[in-house]
Amino acid sequence: MDIAELCKAAKAAKYELQTLTTAKKNEVLTEVSKVLLDNSEHILLENAHDIAAATSKGLSIALIDRLRLNEERIAAMAEGLVQITHLPDPIGEVMETFERPNGLKIEKCRVPLGVIGIIYEARPNVTVDAFGLCFKSGNAVILKGGSDAIHSNTVISSCIRQALKNCGVTEDALCFVEATDRETALQLMQMSDDIDVLIPRGGAGLIRSVVENSRIPVIETGTGNCHIYIDDSADLKMAKEIIINAKTQRIGVCNACESLVVHEAVKETILKEVAAALQEKRVEIRGDEATVDLLACKAATEEDFGREYLDLIISVKTVASIDEAIAHINRYNTGHSECIITQDVQHAERFLNEVDAACVYVNASTRFTDGYEFGFGAEIGISTQMLHARGPMGLRELTSYKYKVRGNGQIRK
Amino acid sequence: MDIAELCKAAKAAKYELQTLTTAKKNEVLTEVSKVLLDNSEHILLENAHDIAAATSKGLSIALIDRLRLNEERIAAMAEGLVQITHLPDPIGEVMETFERPNGLKIEKCRVPLGVIGIIYEARPNVTVDAFGLCFKSGNAVILKGGSDAIHSNTVISSCIRQALKNCGVTEDALCFVEATDRETALQLMQMSDDIDVLIPRGGAGLIRSVVENSRIPVIETGTGNCHIYIDDSADLKMAKEIIINAKTQRIGVCNACESLVVHEAVKETILKEVAAALQEKRVEIRGDEATVDLLACKAATEEDFGREYLDLIISVKTVASIDEAIAHINRYNTGHSECIITQDVQHAERFLNEVDAACVYVNASTRFTDGYEFGFGAEIGISTQMLHARGPMGLRELTSYKYKVRGNGQIRK
Numbered sequence: 001m002d003i004a005e006l007c008k009a010a011k012a013a014k015y016e017l018q019t020l021t022t023a024k025k026n027e028v029l030t031e032v033s034k035v036l037l038d039n040s041e042h043i044l045l046e047n048a049h050d051i052a053a054a055t056s057k058g059l060s061i062a063l064i065d066r067l068r069l070n071e072e073r074i075a076a077m078a079e080g081l082v083q084i085t086h087l088p089d090p091i092g093e094v095m096e097t098f099e100r101p102n103g104l105k106i107e108k109c110r111v112p113l114g115v116i117g118i119i120y121e122a123r124p125n126v127t128v129d130a131f132g133l134c135f136k137s138g139n140a141v142i143l144k145g146g147s148d149a150i151h152s153n154t155v156i157s158s159c160i161r162q163a164l165k166n167c168g169v170t171e172d173a174l175c176f177v178e179a180t181d182r183e184t185a186l187q188l189m190q191m192s193d194d195i196d197v198l199i200p201r202g203g204a205g206l207i208r209s210v211v212e213n214s215r216i217p218v219i220e221t222g223t224g225n226c227h228i229y230i231d232d233s234a235d236l237k238m239a240k241e242i243i244i245n246a247k248t249q250r251i252g253v254c255n256a257c258e259s260l261v262v263h264e265a266v267k268e269t270i271l272k273e274v275a276a277a278l279q280e281k282r283v284e285i286r287g288d289e290a291t292v293d294l295l296a297c298k299a300a301t302e303e304d305f306g307r308e309y310l311d312l313i314i315s316v317k318t319v320a321s322i323d324e325a326i327a328h329i330n331r332y333n334t335g336h337s338e339c340i341i342t343q344d345v346q347h348a349e350r351f352l353n354e355v356d357a358a359c360v361y362v363n364a365s366t367r368f369t370d371g372y373e374f375g376f377g378a379e380i381g382i383s384t385q386m387l388h389a390r391g392p393m394g395l396r397e398l399t400s401y402k403y404k405v406r407g408n409g410q411i412r413k
Numbered sequence: 414m415d416i417a418e419l420c421k422a423a424k425a426a427k428y429e430l431q432t433l434t435t436a437k438k439n440e441v442l443t444e445v446s447k448v449l450l451d452n453s454e455h456i457l458l459e460n461a462h463d464i465a466a467a468t469s470k471g472l473s474i475a476l477i478d479r480l481r482l483n484e485e486r487i488a489a490m491a492e493g494l495v496q497i498t499h500l501p502d503p504i505g506e507v508m509e510t511f512e513r514p515n516g517l518k519i520e521k522c523r524v525p526l527g528v529i530g531i532i533y534e535a536r537p538n539v540t541v542d543a544f545g546l547c548f549k550s551g552n553a554v555i556l557k558g559g560s561d562a563i564h565s566n567t568v569i570s571s572c573i574r575q576a577l578k579n580c581g582v583t584e585d586a587l588c589f590v591e592a593t594d595r596e597t598a599l600q601l602m603q604m605s606d607d608i609d610v611l612i613p614r615g616g617a618g619l620i621r622s623v624v625e626n627s628r629i630p631v632i633e634t635g636t637g638n639c640h641i642y643i644d645d646s647a648d649l650k651m652a653k654e655i656i657i658n659a660k661t662q663r664i665g666v667c668n669a670c671e672s673l674v675v676h677e678a679v680k681e682t683i684l685k686e687v688a689a690a691l692q693e694k695r696v697e698i699r700g701d702e703a704t705v706d707l708l709a710c711k712a713a714t715e716e717d718f719g720r721e722y723l724d725l726i727i728s729v730k731t732v733a734s735i736d737e738a739i740a741h742i743n744r745y746n747t748g749h750s751e752c753i754i755t756q757d758v759q760h761a762e763r764f765l766n767e768v769d770a771a772c773v774y775v776n777a778s779t780r781f782t783d784g785y786e787f788g789f790g791a792e793i794g795i796s797t798q799m800l801h802a803r804g805p806m807g808l809r810e811l812t813s814y815k816y817k818v819r820g821n822g823q824i825r826k
Contacts, residue, residue, distance in 0.1 A: 015743055019766060100788060104777055113799045114769070192624065196799040211605070215625055217633075217800040238822045245824035330428055352817045353432060356527070364517055364820025373825070374816075375513060386526045386609040386813040387630040388801040400799040403787075404765045407777025409651045411658035412786070 003187045006142065006175045007194035010115045013140040013172035018112050022089040024169065025136055029085045032163040033078040036128070039159050040074045046151040047124065054122075054148050062252075067122050067149055077128040084132045087377040090396045091138045107404040112138030114196035116398065119144045119185060119210060121202035124152035130201075131160055131174050133380050137398040140173050142195060144188060146202075147180035154178065189214040201381055204308075219388060221381035224254035224336035225308045226366045229325045229351065231342035232263040236270050238363060239341045240277050245365045246339070248281045252310045254382055255337050255369040259305060259315040261325045267294055267318055278314060287316040305332045322347050326354045333357055335384045337366040358384060358391035416600045419555065419588045420607035423528045426553040426585035431525050435502040437582065438549055442498045445576040446491040449541065452572050453487045459564040460537065467535075467561050475665075480535050480562055490541040497545045500790040503809045504551045520817040525551030527609035529811065532557045532598060532623060534615035537565035543614075544573055544587050546793050550811040553586050555608060557601060559615075560593035567591065602627040614794055617721075632801060634794035637667035637749035638721045639779045642738045642764065644755035645676040649683050651776060652754045653690050658778040659752070661694045665723045667795055668750050668782040672718060672728040674738045680707055680731055691727060700729040718745045735760050739767045746770055748797045750779040771797060771804035 001009070036043070047069040054064050093110040100106065116139045120126045127143055134141040145153040157176035164171045177184060189198065192215045199219045200210040211218055228246060230239050246257035262271045267290065275285055275295050285291070286300035297316075304315045305328075319325045329338055339361035340351040348362040359369045369392060371379025376394030383389045389397035414422070449456070460482040467477050506523040513519065529552045533539045540556055547554035558566040570589035577584045590597060602611065605628045612632045613623040624631055641659060643652050659670035675684045680703065688698055688708050698704070699713035710729075717728045718741075732738045742751055752774035753764040761775040772782045782805060784792025789807030796802045802810035 015767065015769065018769070098788060100786070104781060106787065111769075212628055217630065217798055219800070220630075235822075241822060241824055249825055348819075352819075354428065356428065356431070356524075357815065359816045359818060361818045362820060364818055364823040365825050367825040368517060368818065368823065373513070374519065375511060385630055387632070390813055391816050400803055402770065403772045403804050405772060405774045405777055405781065406761075406765075407775060409648075409654060410777040410781065411654055412662055412778050412780040 003177070003184060003191065006177065007115070007191045009172040010140040010142050010175045011194040013170045013175075014112065014114045016170050017135070017140055017173055018091070018138050020138065020169065024167070025089065025138075026085040028164060028167045028169055029081045029132060029136065031167050032128075032131070032160050033081040035159045035163040035166070036074060036078045036156070039155070040071060043074060043152065043155050043159070044069060044071075046155040049151040050149055059148065063122060063148070067124065067152070069124060069152060073125065077125050080129060081132045084136050084378060087136065087395055089136065090399050095401060102410050103408065104410055105406045108401050109404055110396075110399045111402050113398055113400050115140045115142060115194060117142045117144070117188060117191075117195045117198040117216065119188070119198065119200045119202075119206065121146040121206060122148040124149045124156060126201060127153050127156045128160070130380065133378055133395060133398060135173055137395045139398060140175070142175045142177065142188070144177040144185060145180070150178075150180055185209075186213055189216060192216045199381060219381070219383050219393070220385045221383055221393075222254050223308055223334045223384055224256070224382070225258050225306060225332060225334045226255060226337045226339075227259045227261055227329045227333060228257050228339045228341060228366065229261040229322075229329065230263060230266060230270055230274070231322060231325075231340055231344060231347050232265040233344040233347065234266060234270055234341040235343060236273060239270050240274050242339070242341060242363070242365050243274050244277055244281060246367055247278065247283055247314055248312070249365075249367055251312055253367075254308070255366050256310070257314065257339075257366055258307065258309050259317065259332070261317050261319055261328055262291075263322070263325070264290065264318045264320055267291070271316070271318075275316075282312055284313045285316055286313065288318055290318040291316040308334065322350060326351065329355050335386075336382065337361065337369040339364065339366050358382070416590070416597060416604065419590065420528070420604045422585040423553040423555050423588045424607040426583045426588075427525065427527045429583050430548070430553055430586055431504070431551050433551065433582065437580070438502065438551075439498040441577060441580045441582055442494045442545060442549065444580050445541075445544070445573050446494040448572045448576040448579070449487060449491045449569070452568070453484060456487060456565065456568050456572070457482060457484075459568040462564040463562055472561065476535060476561070480537065480565070482537060482565060486538065490538050493542060494545045497549050497791060500549065500808055502549065503812050508814060515823050516821065517823055518819045521814050522817055523809075523812050524815050526811055526813050528553045528555060528607060530555045530557070530601060530604075530608045530611040530629065532601070532611065532613045532615070532619065534559040534619060535561040537562045537569060539614055540566050540569045541573070543793065546791055546808060546811060548586055550808045552811060553588070555588045555590065555601070557590040557598060558593070563591075563593050598622075599626055602629060605629045612794060632794070632796050632806070633798045634796055634806075635667050636721055636747045636797055637669070637795070638671050638719060638745060638747045639668060639750045639752070640672045640674055640742045640746060641670050641752045641754060641779065642674040642735075642742065643676060643679060643683055643687070644735060644738075644753055644757060644760050645678040646757040646760065647679060647683055647754040648756060649686060652683050653687050655752070655754060655776070655778050656687050657690055657694060659780055660691065660696055660727055661725070662778075662780055664725055666780075667721070668779050669723070670727065670752075670779055671720065671722050672730065672745070674730050674732055674741055675704075676735070676738070677703065677731045677733055680704070684729070684731075688729075695725055697726045698729055699726065701731055703731040704729040721747065735763060739764065742768050748799075749795065750774065750782040752777065752779050771795070
């Protein structure tokens with residue numbers, strides 16, 4: 001099927017999906033879970049083709065690991081769908097009601113976005129996760145994965161479509177793009193008549209390409225140049241624990257800490273100890289002049305302060321005041337997650353109010369920016385833009401609304 | 414100032430604006446109102462340059478009328494600002510609070526979008542309206558108007574910046590783009606590091622150009638191919654009143670009715686009378702085969718059903734069922750405003766649930782899709798997209814949110 005036909009099919013499906021009952025949606029999700037488990041042998045066989053191709057192409061061990069499926073990972077994908085059945089259905093919620101002086105009764109009701117396009121890279125589990133979240137929130141989804149996972153994604157998509165069919169629901173709730181070339185991706189990004197929203201999931205290059213080329217509204221996710229500011233009133237032990245956690249608990253993720261901002265009054269005390277703890281965890285420190293003087297570490301360039309390392313590297317900037325800290329963070333951050341460690345309530349409130357980011361923390365690790373940690377029960381990504389949704393996006397963030405207006409003959413004067 | 418500097422100035426201003434008190438914002442709005450009135454002579458002089466140029470260019474009378482200012486229109490712009498001072502300030506509202514099992518306290522708080530870019534055409538009043546709404550909602554605004562209004566917009570912008578200065582608030586809360594060429598507009602659309610959202614206000618050509626070229630998230634507004642469906646249970650008198658109102662009360666607006674869908678059971682009765690009433694108002698009818706047979710009117714082409722006429726023309730489609738009506742509307746509508754006229758409660762509910770549009774009406778004119786009519790007190794436009802905001806956009810729709818997370822040393826396991 002070519003892209004235009006595929007998009008038309010997804011658009012036709014969205015009208016059916018927006019009126020599905022919660023029970024029916026949960027039935028489908030449960031059935032998908034079952035079909036995946038029943039077909040795990042077949043899925044592993046197809047996955048082995050991808051792994052073999054990736055190996056002969058010389059992809060990195062980390063990439064191959066992301067690509068690899070096994071019984072356990074298939075079980076986890078299936079279990080993820082079952083968990084989605086337990087989440088409340090956002091669709092149909094009446095968000096507000098109001099009556100106008102002329103008697104019009106207006107209801108603001110939550111509805112699906114419609115058709116969501118997802119362009120992603122080499123993680124086959126995204127095929128299942130993205131379908132599950134989009135489907136539960138009443139959306140049709142068009143999935144375009146990377147070439148490295150094409151065999152795995154194809155068989156997983158077939159399983160999902162089979163399960164939809166088994167339940168008597170349109171298979172086009174999931175439309176899978178078989179082509180993996182860049183031209184097809186570009187073509188997809190032009191289909192604004194049929195696709196309501198595009199969500200890229202993957203590295204910075206993929207996201208940039210989508211933002212630059214899409215004619216469809218995009219939700220930008222992912223990039224996190226997250227800072228922790230050690231205020232002059234910070235508690236040493238807390239600072240050390242939070243920073244080690246935020247920097248080293250998992251380094252390749254968008255909510256990991258990439259930069260420290262330190263009040264100069266505590267550089268001799270807290271920074272020294274934090275630096276020692278970081279170095280013990282083999283984290284390379286790149287500091288400004290004062291930090292280099294103090295620690296004899298590598299010097300940070302201007303570029304370092306804007307970097308999302310996703311690696312065992314951290315930049316350090318010393319400041320003379322909380323004002324300078326806030327200005328530095330607002331200059332370099334990516335609107336993801338920012339933290340102050342402080343015992344000063346006024347400084348905490350200023351930081352919360354004045355730092356511009358999706359999630360601003362007082363005395364807690366930036367690693368909590370996550371749909372599960374926030375209690376949303378699921379996550380399609382972390383939005384770093386201002387429009388529509390900001391921060392962790394769960395089911396509710398995959399919805400829009402409509403106004404239902406009930407009258408009895410009102411006309412405008 | 415070149416575009417890059419202008420955008421940097423607006424971005425710097427946004428941090429100051431997001432912490433302004435409501436009282437201060439209202440003080441500024443009142444001051445702007447005063448400065449505009451004090452300078453009305455100067456504004457009219459500059460406006461006269463625009464009018465002279467437009468006249469010698471041979472612009473249409475309608476366009477010149479939109480461009481023209483007089484004492485009364487300046488007073489109306491000033492009064493509009495005073496009205497905005499009376500609206501509740503959306504910023505700082507705590508939208509939700511929740512506590513996680515680990516003790517993290519999370520608050521979802523309403524914040525400004527940041528920097529809003531507005532690209533508009535030849536209405537000088539947009540300069541004042543857009544500033545007023547963006548400013549009250551804590552945003553910095555970059556305005557780029559059309560060349561036809563350049564003298565008027567320049568002097569109005571200077572008045573606004575003077576008022577900001579008089580109140581001790583950064584003048585860059587309003588950044589005005591002096592260049593009016595297309596290249597500058599294209600350059601503006603690339604400034605995604607500095608501008609958070611772009612809202613085009615104007616005709617279909619302008620909106621298409623912004624959607625196609627912008628790298629900044631766009632809110633698409635305006636196009637309305639609005640339908641009214643006359644159900645087989647419709648009340649004749651109500652149908653006639655609503656349709657005449659929706660089609661003819663004001664023809665050049667996006668919430669005007671452009672197409673009738675009629676159940677075939679009532680074509681001999683209701684459609685005939687409605688058509689006569691429309692023709693009395695000099696509305697040209699373009700119908701499908703059954704309508705042409707009935708009324709001997711002009712035949713509608715496929716293209717007619719997708720047209721937003723903004724003129725004394727209406728298309729008519731007959732259908733055999735409400736299903737067919739809903740399918741027709743979902744195929745041709747632009748996601749703006751759709752109406753059913755019916756006495757059948759089940760048909761009303763099906764229409765409300767199944768027609769995909771920002772505003773769906775039962776027994777009321779589509780002309781009510783409007784920020785003032787909805788009680789929002791103001792309007793920056795009508796969104797026809799799914800992301801962020803749908804339908805009339807008031808102050809609240811010019812905001813985003815952030816999560817404030819308060820901990821006492823929590824780290825992720």
